[in-house]
Each structure stands twice: as C-alpha cells, then as structure tokens.
Amino acid sequence: MVHVVTPEMYKKYKEKVLGLSNAIQEGERGLSVREIADKLGLKLEDVKEILSVAEKDVPLSWYEDAERFKEERVRASFRSRRSRSSESK
Amino acid sequence: MSNLPVAEEKIKKFARKNGALITGIASVSSIDEEAPKGHRPSEVLEGAKSVIVVGGGKINLGAYKSPMAYIPGYISSVKVSGVHRIAFKLADFIEKEFDHYAIFSPQALSGANQPVIDDELCAIKAGLGTRAIAAYRVLNKTHGFLNYASVITTMPLKSDSPIKKPVCPAPECVEMWEESQTTPCLQVCPQCLKAEIKDGTIKKIKFNRMIHESRSQTTSTSAFQKILLEALNEKDPEKKKMMLLGDFFSRTIRSMAYNYNLSNTTIECLRVCPVEQRSYSKQKARG
Numbered sequence: 582m583v584h585v586v587t588p589e590m591y592k593k594y595k596e597k598v599l600g601l602s603n604a605i606q607e608g609e610r611g612l613s614v615r616e617i618a619d620k621l622g623l624k625l626e627d628v629k630e631i632l633s634v635a636e637k638d639v640p641l642s643w644y645e646d647a648e649r650f651k652e653e654r655v656r657a658s659f660r661s662r663r664s665r666s667s668e669s670k
Numbered sequence: 671m672s673n674l675p676v677a678e679e680k681i682k683k684f685a686r687k688n689g690a691l692i693t694g695i696a697s698v699s700s701i702d703e704e705a706p707k708g709h710r711p712s713e714v715l716e717g718a719k720s721v722i723v724v725g726g727g728k729i730n731l732g733a734y735k736s737p738m739a740y741i742p743g744y745i746s747s748v749k750v751s752g753v754h755r756i757a758f759k760l761a762d763f764i765e766k767e768f769d770h771y772a773i774f775s776p777q778a779l780s781g782a783n784q785p786v787i788d789d790e791l792c793a794i795k796a797g798l799g800t801r802a803i804a805a806y807r808v809l810n811k812t813h814g815f816l817n818y819a820s821v822i823t824t825m826p827l828k829s830d831s832p833i834k835k836p837v838c839p840a841p842e843c844v845e846m847w848e849e850s851q852t853t854p855c856l857q858v859c860p861q862c863l864k865a866e867i868k869d870g871t872i873k874k875i876k877f878n879r880m881i882h883e884s885r886s887q888t889t890s891t892s893a894f895q896k897i898l899l900e901a902l903n904e905k906d907p908e909k910k911k912m913m914l915l916g917d918f919f920s921r922t923i924r925s926m927a928y929n930y931n932l933s934n935t936t937i938e939c940l941r942v943c944p945v946e947q948r949s950y951s952k953q954k955a956r957g
Contacts, residue, residue: 607876613706632782643884651739654938
C-alpha cells in the first residue's frame with residue numbers, strides 16, 4: 582500500500598503547506614518540502630503527499646480554460662499585427 | 671593536473687558544437703547559498719564543485735507566426751528535450767575527457783512539481799541572464815528566452831560572474847509602466863503574473879505557478895490525473911466513456927506517450943516581450 586495522508590490531515594495542512602511552498606512565488610523564495618516539514622514539525626513523506634495533492638487540487642476547468650486562453654491570445658496577437666500593418670500602410 | 675582555463679574552453683566548445691547557444695559555469699557553493707534544502711547541487715552529487723549550464727532550444731520564430739494555438743507550445747515543448755540532450759552528452763564528455771564525476775541535472779519531479787535542481791537559478795548564477803517578470807523565467811539580453819539544462823560535476827572550474835544589470839524590464843516596458851502601471855507581459859497574463867516596477871527595476875513579482883501550470887502543461891500529467899479522477903467518480907458509464915475517449919483526454923495520453931506538449935506550452939507572455947522579439951531581429955531582417 583502506498584503512503585497517503587488522511588483526508589483530515591490534508592484539509593488541516595493544505596493551505597499552510599501551499600502557502601509556504603513555491604506554488605505562488607512572491608518576494609522570498611518558497612520553501613522546499615524538507616524545509617516545510619521542519620517548519621511545521623511534520624514528517625517529510627506527509628508534506629510530500631499534501632503538496633502533491635494540493636498542487637493538483639484545482640478545478641479541471643483551469644486546464645480547459647487554458648486552451649481557450651491560448652486560442653484567444655493567438656487570435657488577439659494576429660488582430661493587433663494586422664492592425665499595425667494596416668496603420669503603417 | 672588539468673589546465674583549468676583550457677578545460678573551461680573545451681567544455682564550452684563542446685556544448686556549442688552540440689547545439690548550445692550559450693554556456694556558463696557557476697560554483698556549487700554559490701547555488702547552494704540560495705537553493706532550498708533538498709535541491710542543492712551538493713546534495714545531488716557528493717563532492718560537487720561546479721555546475722555547467724547550457725542554454726538553447728530557442729523556439730523558432732515561425733512558431734510566433736502560426737495562427738494555430740497548439741503549434742508554439744508543441745515546438746517549445748520539443749525544444750526542451752533538445753537542451754537536455756546537450757547536457758546529457760556534456761556530462762559524458764566531462765567524465766571521459768577530464769576524469770571527474772559529472773551528472774546531467776535530474777529533471778525528474780517528486781510527486782509535487784519540484785524539480786530536483788532549479789536550472790534557471792543555476793543559469794542566473796552562471797551569468798546567463800536575469801529573472802524576468804514573464805513566466806518568472808530567465809531572460810538573456812541577446813537570446814531572449816531559452817531553455818536551460820545543467821551538469822553537476824566534481825571538477826573545480828572557474829565560474830562566470832552573474833549579470834549585474836537586470837535584463838528585465840526593457841526600456842519600453844519601463845516607459846509603459848510609468849504611463850499605465852503595466853507591462854506587455856502583465857497585460858497578457860494578469861492571472862499568473864503581478865509585478866511592480868520602481869525606478870526602472872523590478873520591485874516585486876508575484877507568480878502563480880499553479881495557474882501557470884494549467885497553461886504551460888495543459889495536456890500533461892496533472893490533467894491526466896484530474897480527468898481520470900473525475901471519470902472514476904462518474905457513476906454513468908456512458909458519460910464515463912465520453913470523458914475517457916473524448917478529445918481532451920486522448921490528447922493528454924498522446925502527449926505523455928510521445929513526450930510532447932508536456933511543458934512550456936504557453937508562450938503568450940514571451941510573445942509580447944520586447945527583448946525576446948529583438949532576439950529574432952537578424953532573422954526578421956532576412957524576411
């Protein structure tokens with residue numbers, strides 16, 4: 582059986598672990614899994630599990646939206662290129 | 671005993687010959703100082719002294735000219751493996767030529783998105799560029815955005831100096847910031863990026879890697895796990911069939927099987943970077 586954390590432990594530490602990690606990078610660098618474990622007094626393998634799940638615990642729609650975002654950006658980039666080129670003529 | 675300046679030149683020449691656009695060297699101690707515990711070169715290879723960083727795999731200019739959103743990401747993703755191959759060969763070369771241990775910096779991730787070694791931090795320390803707002807990546811003044819890979823070795827080598835003057839923000843971005851408190855990259859991707867510029871330099875960057883991951887690794891392993899989980903939880907067998915045999919899940923599996931579209935699949939903030947676009951100026955001049 583692979584090592585997993587209990588849903589209760591996950592819920593308790595999810596935000597703390599994410600906040601300390603480099604999931605959102607701002608100012609000081611994020612902590613590594615080992616550093617987070619030391620700081621929160623948790624086992625290294627538990628922090629690995631919590632972070633691994635938490636980073637993917639986002640809506641699936643983000644991935645579908647990402648495709649739409651890229652398509653819209655490409656279209657916008659071509660529109661602005663065409664308008665620049667017609668302005669220069 | 672090897673003549674170190676000659677060794678460095680040989681190493682850089684080998685990297686160039688194998689496709690690197692730029693190569694830099696950093697001491698392990700300088701990287702260890704900033705890298706978090708568990709991700710330091712000295713923890714990856716016992717007795718490590720130097721890290722050689724190769725930069726290359728620049729996305730073809732044509733990718734920026736393609737109206738198909740998948741094309742740039744596909745090209746960019748394939749280019750990453752090219753740079754890894756250069757570093758892999760370089761590690762072999764160092765062992766055979768100089769009789770020192772060398773390993774290609776392992777890119778395997780833990781369960782979380784934590785690379786063993788931060789190649790971009792190594793690139794900064796090796797003087798290859800400075801941190802940019804766009805995708806929090808390393809920007810080189812001449813070559814724009816490149817992909818980087820590192821070789822960790824026990825061989826003591828003379829380090830290159832980190833670049834003192836930040837490449838980002840470019841002068842036109844500073845101007846734009848002064849007029850409207852934004853830059854081209856911030857304007858394109860306000861969900862992933864936030865930043866503040868003061869006196870012409872970056873004062874603050876906030877990079878949301880979780881949102882970025884869904885854009886840069888859209889049909890990748892995380893998406894695979896998420897769809898699989900939804901499908902396992904789905905009670906209706908017909909709906910489950912649609913989810914697992916549908917277009918998005920099929921492309922996700924294909925990406926993993928053929929090792930493409932796994933990373934770097936969004937270039938939208940790079941597309942608008944003036945330094946990146948200038949790096950293609952010679953190609954543009956040729957039409």
